[in-house]
Amino acid sequence: MRIFYLLIVIFILSLPSAIAQKNILKGTILDENQSPVVGASVYLEGTVRGVQTDLTGNYILKDFSKGNYVLKVNMIGFKDASIPFSINDKESKELNIVLEENLLLLDAFEFSVSRGIMGQEKLPEVDNFRINAARKNEVIRVGEINANLAMNNSRQIFGRTPGISIWENDGSGIQLGVASRGLSPNRSWEFNVRMNGYDITPDPMGYPEAYFTPPMEVVEQIEIVRGASSLQYGPQFGGLMNFVMRKPDKSKRFSFETLNTVGNNGLFSTFNYLGGTEGKWNYTAYYQKRIGNGWRENGYFNTDHAHVEVNYAASNKLKLGLEMTYMTTESQQPGGLTDEQFKQDARQSTRSRNWFSTPWFVPALTAEYIVSENTKLSWKTFGTFAERNSVGFMRPINLEDDMGNRQLDRDFYTTYGSELRMISDYRILGKEQTLATGVRYFNGFIDRKQQGEGDAGSNMNFDLVDGGVYRRDLDFSNINYAAFAENIFRFSDKFLATAGVRLESIQSNMEGRFNIINGQEIPLNPQNRTRNFLLFGLGSEYRLTPNTEFYTNFSQAYRPVLISDLTPPATTDVIDQNLQDSRGYNFDFGYRGGLGTYLKFDMSYFYLNYADRIGTIAQVDPNGTIYQYRTNLGNSVSQGFEGYVEFDPVTAFFKSSRYGYVHFFASIAFIDAVYGDLATTIVSNGEIIPGNLKGNRVENAPRKINRYGVTYQVKNYSVTWQLSDIGDAFSDASNTLEPNAAATVGLIPAYQVQDLSGSATFAKKYILKAGVNNLTNTMYFTRRAGGYPGPGIMPADGRTFYITLGLKL
Known part of the structure; x- marks a missing residue:
């Protein structure tokens, strides 16, 4: 780590002398x-x-x-x-x-300067070697949001993005758990998660997905493309989530910013950034340190983030880049609670010996080349070298910690990949058309070691006891080849259509030891799978007025069989040898745009079909023995409405005001996520009783996700109030209402949470930010965990406050 920092300093000091003008x-x-x-x-x-x-x-x-x-x-x-x-x-x-x-654009420019904070936009039709036309998409401009960015407060950051469900059980800000349209928020694994356009996860097609989240203080914007991203990025039902980091300052040789935050529960965060441009070179680097005790007992966290980016214009047509991102974490996990414990005191914890850590290193090399005035190439090669480590007492939460040896689980991730893209403009029938193409290679390896015997101490220690072994030791490998092509057909100034195809090839291999019983090794039946198939998509846009448009999109999606699907939880369980990937599609139809310079909106209907869902049912073998059989069981459908509107009444009625501006926004979503024909079984008195989940609500899918807010801004001062109004959800597919003793199943009640944040800038360089999260100290939870980091109810944070002092040079 010291070498990493030293390289940054050496580069910055030697930059001016390295340039021959x-x-x-x-x-x-x-x-x-x-x-x-x-x-x-x-x-x-x-x-x-x-x-x-x-x-x-x-x-x-x-x-x-x-x-x-x-x-x-x-x-x-x-x-x-x-x-x-x-x-x-x-x-x-x-x-x-x-x-x-430009009188046609000047009003919009004045409005963007004078209005309240506007943290939500949409992507242009074409940018950064990709096609965005006809897609449901959002751009969250993080720097324009009044929010607790030091703690990556996702409730505020995604407040203006309709239909985003959030697991709020990690108050440290280390992990992000978000989803949309009734999908699971578990580590955001239904999204293709990227940073600056390249993968930052060990397995971009499923588990494990987002263990790493960049500090929001350096994120310039978050780009979200709903399920229609499968043609250009990947097959996920959720779509794309891309963190775009702050780019080097192109107006100065050197710029510097520091943000230092303190809060209750021992919170301290320091974020330091520098960047600039000199001749053919530009650079940026940041370091963040975040430490705190957490809102709950036994909730300590200590994280370090560092990043450096260097770009060099090798010629007028070729630009080369290098990026390196490093994270270390030390996180004490408070564990879950029973329902009775949650009612008594949501801040309590009965797990004092549970620890979690995810050291993460992501390097990337990039290149952009201008072939001609109409054709450009982009190449990115990237890797992930990371770990997932946990140690603790993992029995059900209604069992007291026996203070004996803890369970130790460790994953080691080694991945690398490369992606080449081309975008080209050409003319047909007097209209400019756009073609985007690309090829991709990804190779990922996971070394999973579980159920090891750790020490009987209380500190973070990921070493086995002397003579100890991991009862489960598995190796997984995934190789993915992909190619895509998509085209915009512009038929007139008002109407365009998009069409595309993606070819996927996935090769998966799994082998190793499943368990050790009475000293005898139980090997896992090796699994080898190869799949090749095509995905298709169509979309269109019709510009009704210069500022409004209808859009629609259909895009196929799939989720391949995951390593967790191929690993039986018990030695008696049986995996279907013909287990198939889950397939489906997303459909959107919406109307978006603005009226004048004071109103912006996006209203849409969506339909998500998720077929061949994987599950487990009980069956009887020829000997009359009952066993659990994991296979494709059925499908689910999510459909509903997503709407976003923001309104500036001062600009609408008065155009300008020296007393400031008021800006209202509403982000609303109704999501009906239900199971179709999905067979189930239970075992009662030694007999199998069949059932069906048809009509049941999909777990972890609130029907109502509404967020409202208002911002008041005058000159360089602003303050934002936000209300999150979230409906209830079930924690299991059987829609169990009454919780079990271990609190792993049961209803997740509806809740409302308020946040208040403000910011001010003095003399263009001094920064003050402050706020209160969960203003009314609402006790609520969004997740019942069946295992780590629970098990049991995972309470969200109660009332917390923060204050940030900064300097920008």
């Missing part, structure tokens, strides 16, 4: 009133070279080849400017430009 282009960008235009994009057309104007409107481009160029300048609210010029080696040239206001 060939030439310089500089200047100032002004508006028609001779005022500087801040943050304008200034770049050389047809190249990878570009910067932004600083606080005085100045820009500088260094060290590019001699030749003839076109300097492009664009900024919302102004007309684009194009200035041809030529430059020689070692020449210094100055180009000052006055931008002309």
Whole structure:
């Protein structure tokens, strides 16, 4: 870890001397009133070279080849400017430009500056080597949200995104558990989780998914594409969730920011960021330290995050990049509670010896190449070298800890992959069309060691006792090849359609020891599977007015048989040798856009078909012995409404106000997730009694997910109040109402939670943030865990507060 930090420092100190300047282009960008235009994009057309104007409107481009160029300048609210010029080696040239206001966009620009915080947008039709047209998607602009970012408070961060269900059992902010449309929030595994467009997880198709979550203080935006991402990214029913990290400052050689947060329960967090651009190079790096005792007893956490990114313009058409992300965690797990314990005191804990840790290292190499004016290539190669470690007393929560040796489980992940993408524009019948294509390779290996005998102590220790072994020792490998092609067909200025296909090939292998009984090893029957198939998708958009559009999309999805599906929980269980992948599709139909500069909305209907769900039923063998049989049982369907609206009444009625602006938002969703024909069995008095889940609600799927909020902003001060109103849910497919003694099944009650957060900026560089989460100290829970980190009820945090002081240079 020290070497990691040292490399960052050496790079920053040596950067200026490493650059041999060939030439310089500089200047100032002004508006028609001779005022500087801040943050304008200034770049050389047809190249990878570009910067932004600083606080005085100045820009500088260094060290590019001699030749003839076109300097492009664009900024919302102004007309684009194009200035041809030529430059020689070692020449210094100055180009000052006055931008002309664009009256068609100026009102929108003024609105974006004066309005309350607007933290939700949608992706453009085409960007970053992908097609987004005709898709239900959201962009969460994290920096524009008043929220407890130091603790990755997902309830606030996803507050404006309709239909997102959240497991709020990890107050440390280490793990993120979110889902949509009735799917499971367990470690966000129904999403394809990426960072800067590449995978950050050991198995991007299922378990285990998101053990790593980047600090929200450095996340620029979160991009969510609902289930229709299967053509360009992966097959998940949930779609894509991509964390876009803050990019290097293109207006300065050096910029620095520090945010330091304190709160109750011993919370302390320090976040430090630096970045800049010098000639052909740009860089960014951050370090975050977060430590606290947690809201519950036995809830200590200590995390370190570090990241560095370096980009180099090797030529006018080629840009190379290197990224490295590192995380270490030390987390004490309070465990679950019984229903009676939760009613008595939700902060109590009967597990003082349970610990969890996930050291994580993710390196990535990237390259972008401009083939021609209409064609670009992107290449990313990435890896994950990580662990998942837990030690503790794992018996049911209604059993007292015997203070004996603890159970030790460890996973070791080694993965690497590569993805090549091309995007190209071409013309047919006088209209510009867009084609996106790509190929992908992924190789993942998981070494799983479980049911080891740990020590009898209370501290975090992941060593076996002397002479101890792991009773379960399994090896899993997954190799994935994929290729996709998708095209936008623009038939007119108002109507377009998209069509695409994805070819998938998955090779899975599993072998090892399942258990040791009475000193005898029980091997696991080796599993080898290869699957090849196609996925298809269609979509369309119709622009009803310049600012509103109808959209619809159909996209196939699937979830392959997971390693957990192929691992029987007991030696007597039997796995169906013909176990099939779960298949299905997503369908969306919606209407989105805005009215004037004061109203934004997105209303849509969705339908998600999840076929060939995997489950376990009891059967009788020829000898009359009852055994559990895991096979494909049936399907479920989720359908409903997702709506988002935000409204600025001050701008609507008065256009501007020196007394500030009020901004309202509502994110509402109704989700009807039910099982279809899904066979079940129970064993009673030695006999099998068949049943069916048809009509039962899918577990962990609230029917109502509503969030409302209001922001008041005046100059550089703002405050946001948010209400989360979430319906009840069942913890099991049988829809059990009354909880069992171990609290692993039973109803998850509805709840309402309020949050209040504010921020202020002084002299453009001093930052103050503060807030109270769970304002009314509501006692609630969102999860009943059957195993780790429970078992039992996992309470959400009660009232907490935080205050952040920052400096930006």
